[in-house]
Amino acid sequence: MTERELDTHLVTILRELESLEYRQTSPRRVRIDVTREALPGLLELLKGRASYVHLSAISCVDWIEDNEFELVYHLWSYESNHLVSAHTRIPRETARYISVYDLYKPAAFFERDIFEMFGVYFEGSPHMEKFILTEWDGPPPMRKDFDAEAYVQETFNWQSYHPDWLKELEEEGGGVAIRPEEVRR
Amino acid sequence: MSDLSKIPIHTEKHAPEEARTNPLAGVFDELVRFAQSRSMYMLHYCTGCGAIELPPAMTSRFDMERLGIQPMVTPRQADILLVTGYVSVKTLKRIILTYEQMPSPKYVIGICSCTVNGGMYWQSYATAKKLSEYLPVDLYIAGCMPRPEAVIEGMRALMANIQSGETEPWKDYYQRYDYYLGNQQHLFGDNWQTPTDVIGQAQHYGLAGPETEGEHTRILQQYQQPLVAHKLRLK
Amino acid sequence: MRPENYQAQSHPPSNEYELFIGPNHPGIEGNYAFKLKLHGDVVLAGKADGGYLHRGFEKLMEGRLWIQNIALVPRICVPDPVPMEVTYSMAVEDLCGLEVPERAQWLRVLQLELSRIAAHLFTFGGHAATTGMYTTSYWGIADRDLILDLFEALTGGRVYHIFNIPGGTRRDVPPGFLEQVSQTLDYLESRLPDYDNLLFTNQVFITRAKDVGAMTQEQALEWGVTGPNLRATGLAFDVRRDDPYLVYEQLEFDVPTEAAGDAWARAMVRRAELKQSFRILRQVIERLPSIGGPVRAPIPNPLAWNVPAGETYARVESSKGELAYYAVSNGGDKPYRVHVRGPSSMHAVQVLEWLAEGARLEDVAQIMFSLDACPPEVDR
Ligand code: SF4
Numbered sequence: 001m002t003e004r005e006l007d008t009h010l011v012t013i014l015r016e017l018e019s020l021e022y023r024q025t026s027p028r029r030v031r032i033d034v035t036r037e038a039l040p041g042l043l044e045l046l047k048g049r050a051s052y053v054h055l056s057a058i059s060c061v062d063w064i065e066d067n068e069f070e071l072v073y074h075l076w077s078y079e080s081n082h083l084v085s086a087h088t089r090i091p092r093e094t095a096r097y098i099s100v101y102d103l104y105k106p107a108a109f110f111e112r113d114i115f116e117m118f119g120v121y122f123e124g125s126p127h128m129e130k131f132i133l134t135e136w137d138g139p140p141p142m143r144k145d146f147d148a149e150a151y152v153q154e155t156f157n158w159q160s161y162h163p164d165w166l167k168e169l170e171e172e173g174g175g176v177a178i179r180p181e182e183v184r185r
Numbered sequence: 186m187s188d189l190s191k192i193p194i195h196t197e198k199h200a201p202e203e204a205r206t207n208p209l210a211g212v213f214d215e216l217v218r219f220a221q222s223r224s225m226y227m228l229h230y231c232t233g234c235g236a237i238e239l240p241p242a243m244t245s246r247f248d249m250e251r252l253g254i255q256p257m258v259t260p261r262q263a264d265i266l267l268v269t270g271y272v273s274v275k276t277l278k279r280i281i282l283t284y285e286q287m288p289s290p291k292y293v294i295g296i297c298s299c300t301v302n303g304g305m306y307w308q309s310y311a312t313a314k315k316l317s318e319y320l321p322v323d324l325y326i327a328g329c330m331p332r333p334e335a336v337i338e339g340m341r342a343l344m345a346n347i348q349s350g351e352t353e354p355w356k357d358y359y360q361r362y363d364y365y366l367g368n369q370q371h372l373f374g375d376n377w378q379t380p381t382d383v384i385g386q387a388q389h390y391g392l393a394g395p396e397t398e399g400e401h402t403r404i405l406q407q408y409q410q411p412l413v414a415h416k417l418r419l420k
Numbered sequence: 421m422r423p424e425n426y427q428a429q430s431h432p433p434s435n436e437y438e439l440f441i442g443p444n445h446p447g448i449e450g451n452y453a454f455k456l457k458l459h460g461d462v463v464l465a466g467k468a469d470g471g472y473l474h475r476g477f478e479k480l481m482e483g484r485l486w487i488q489n490i491a492l493v494p495r496i497c498v499p500d501p502v503p504m505e506v507t508y509s510m511a512v513e514d515l516c517g518l519e520v521p522e523r524a525q526w527l528r529v530l531q532l533e534l535s536r537i538a539a540h541l542f543t544f545g546g547h548a549a550t551t552g553m554y555t556t557s558y559w560g561i562a563d564r565d566l567i568l569d570l571f572e573a574l575t576g577g578r579v580y581h582i583f584n585i586p587g588g589t590r591r592d593v594p595p596g597f598l599e600q601v602s603q604t605l606d607y608l609e610s611r612l613p614d615y616d617n618l619l620f621t622n623q624v625f626i627t628r629a630k631d632v633g634a635m636t637q638e639q640a641l642e643w644g645v646t647g648p649n650l651r652a653t654g655l656a657f658d659v660r661r662d663d664p665y666l667v668y669e670q671l672e673f674d675v676p677t678e679a680a681g682d683a684w685a686r687a688m689v690r691r692a693e694l695k696q697s698f699r700i701l702r703q704v705i706e707r708l709p710s711i712g713g714p715v716r717a718p719i720p721n722p723l724a725w726n727v728p729a730g731e732t733y734a735r736v737e738s739s740k741g742e743l744a745y746y747a748v749s750n751g752g753d754k755p756y757r758v759h760v761r762g763p764s765s766m767h768a769v770q771v772l773e774w775l776a777e778g779a780r781l782e783d784v785a786q787i788m789f790s791l792d793a794c795p796p797e798v799d800r
Contacts, residue, residue: 055644056735056742059746061756074733074744104644110765141479142478155310156315158315159302161302231451233451234495237498241568246562276472308480310476
């Protein structure tokens with residue numbers, strides 16, 4: 001599908017703005033890459049002038065090699081039936097960004113989720129507190145540098161189950177080929 | 186009608202076999218156990234996905250009630266605690282609180298593979314792996330998830346156990362409280378405490394053993410504070 | 421006579437108090453808690469407390485192969501697991517550019533609609549039980565079991581099927597399966613008048629559910645409400661129709677709506693959706709035998725499957741609302757990041773908090789069930 005079939009409002013708006021790239025990835029999906037300064041303005045325009053009223057989700061990706069977090073805002077328009085994904089990147093050290101709660105109410109949930117899981121602080125978000133991980137005091141677990149398996153090995157024990165019939169089987173060469181200790185190094 | 190006051194009341198606990206001269210005493214014990222096994226009130230704590238097979242097991246199709254098993258809504262009146270699925274650390278605290286509130290004799294059934302060994306969440310940082318480290322578990326019903334028939338079969342096995350008087354792991358919680366508390370402290374931190382005075386109860390029931398108190402209960406006493414109401418934060 | 425040590429109270433006595441509901445409470449769906457501040461029995465403010473079902477799914481998925489995650493995803497929403505498998509598969513297919521054979525697409529629609537019926541029957545039961553009508557929940561859950569039997573015949577599993585994999589489905593339908601589905605549909609359809617008598621035209625239910633937990637369409641749009649809850653406010657939007665996936669474009673169905681936006685309207689929308697699902701399934705039964713071909717596209721060795729780098733946002737209409745997966749690959753054999761957007765992450769947290777405000781205490785459970793909130797989707 002060509003650009004002509006894209007929502008005309010959307011195209012005019014995207015043309016107006018600088019510092020952004022956009023690309024139609026499939027008939028009803030548009031990807032926008034935008035700098036972190038311009039994103040709130042873009043969302044405001046998309047909501048106010050192009051009927052993108054539904055914030056479907058905010059996703060966060062930890063690009064540890066680039067030392068950046070990527071924030072993706074998925075917006076849906078009930079009128080033109082397009083899904084716009086606005087991508088932006090923020091530095092990993094500061095891990096602070098601006099909340100879009102005043103534009104989109106659902107943002108509060110996703111921002112709190114990202115705050116817990118990645119440790120990104122959203123200024124102006126109403127609930128910057130723990131919700132799911134209230135009993136957790138380790139590092140934000142979704143960060144790539146948190147090794148969940150090592151933590152599990154350290155903290156928990158396993159039941160060992162090695163009954164006689166299994167031993168007999170193993171003597172004959174059957175049974176589990178790789179013992180759990182070897183897998184869970 | 187015979188005079189009830191003539192029936193001797195057997196009060197001595199854990200009396201050696203020879204001392205049981207009155208044949209009625211054993212009959213009475215058996216009767217109690219029989220009645221106990223036929224009126225089970227279970228508290229099904231929906232800790233995980235296994236809970237979804239309990240409504241079918243309880244309603245018209247599989248109908249657990251015909252075996253005398255009924256759901257009960259409060260821990261104070263329940264006999265069985267069903268832990269239905271993986272146990273996240275946050276839930277585990279509530280399970281222990283619930284368990285300690287239940288009156289003895291009490292039984293714990295771990296439904297689902299996840300309660301045995303973490304199941305498919307063995308990598309997960311948020312779920313506890315071995316339920317029997319934190320609570321005395323009577324029996325496990327393995328499966329991911331066990332079918333309603335398996336749940337009912339497990340219940341029947343528990344009933345048979347109760348009737349024969351074989352298993353009484355709930356006593357283990359009093360006798361080896363230090364072990365269970367130690368594991369709980371390992372997970373929740375040293376300042377973990379519950380509103381129930383387990384040691385006091387153990388002494389009251391005459392179940393306190395050499396392992397009831399130990400290094401972990403000393404840590405508990407060190408941190409024990411008067412209970413204060415939970416602060417509620419509303420907007 | 422006042423006692424000697426009497427002191428006048430500095431503040432007047434208050435009728436306000438705080439109440440915890442859950443996590444182990446029969447009026448709460450699943451393992452979820454709610455803190456309420458009440459005045460008499462009117463809720464002044466509510467605060468959701470989640471995380472009891474948290475397993476760190478998104479982290480787990482990063483540590484497993486693309487194909488292994490198929491076994492993991494249905495656990496995210498227990499009452500309605502099929503959309504999870506399908507959406508995840510769709511995301512992987514999109515990343516790889518895999519074409520799904522047509523027959524597999526029809527098979528997926530078959531499962532999706534069966535799962536929707538099962539989930540709705542379960543919800544009716546729960547919703548009715550919160551208004552004290554337990555017969556509906558007994559019948560609804562027993563009737564849901566018929567669908568689980570169908571799943572068992574098709575996939576071998578009652579609740580979790582692990583039947584859809586990236587590229588298609590694992591197997592074809594067993595012989596005689598479509599007749600079995602058809603018979604079950606006939607039976608369920610014949611049960612609808614019973615449910616009407618029990619619940620939907622029952623004055624007790626209507627009185628209890630009308631005007632409870634009502635929201636306007638503007639509020640619903642602002643709060644990010646989706647699915648049947650949005651349609652109950654009068655907006656005819658359905659991902660199946662407006663952002664079509666699989667073969668929904670070739671199927672005929674209506675998008676039922678209600679205007680009131682309260683608990684009753686939400687129940688009625690679900691009831692109407694049940695009929696639409698019957699209609700879709702009948703079309704599938706009619707069309708499926710004429711569609712030949714394989715049920716699975718050839719896929720590379722699943723244990724060494726390097727999915728090309730990229731990102732995708734796959735979404736479907738689950739029985740609860742809009743369900744989406746945001747999947748990112750860096751070209752490896754494991755996902756780099758998967759984000760699950762469950763419909764209940766809105767309904768069970770913020771929407772519930774806002775709707776509970778001003779409601780009566782006895783209606784809180786009903787509002788939760790009428791929103792069809794599913795806590796494992798929130799906690800993941
Ligand atoms: S064993 Fe399976 S069904 Fe049971 S809680 Fe674990 S994952 Fe869920």
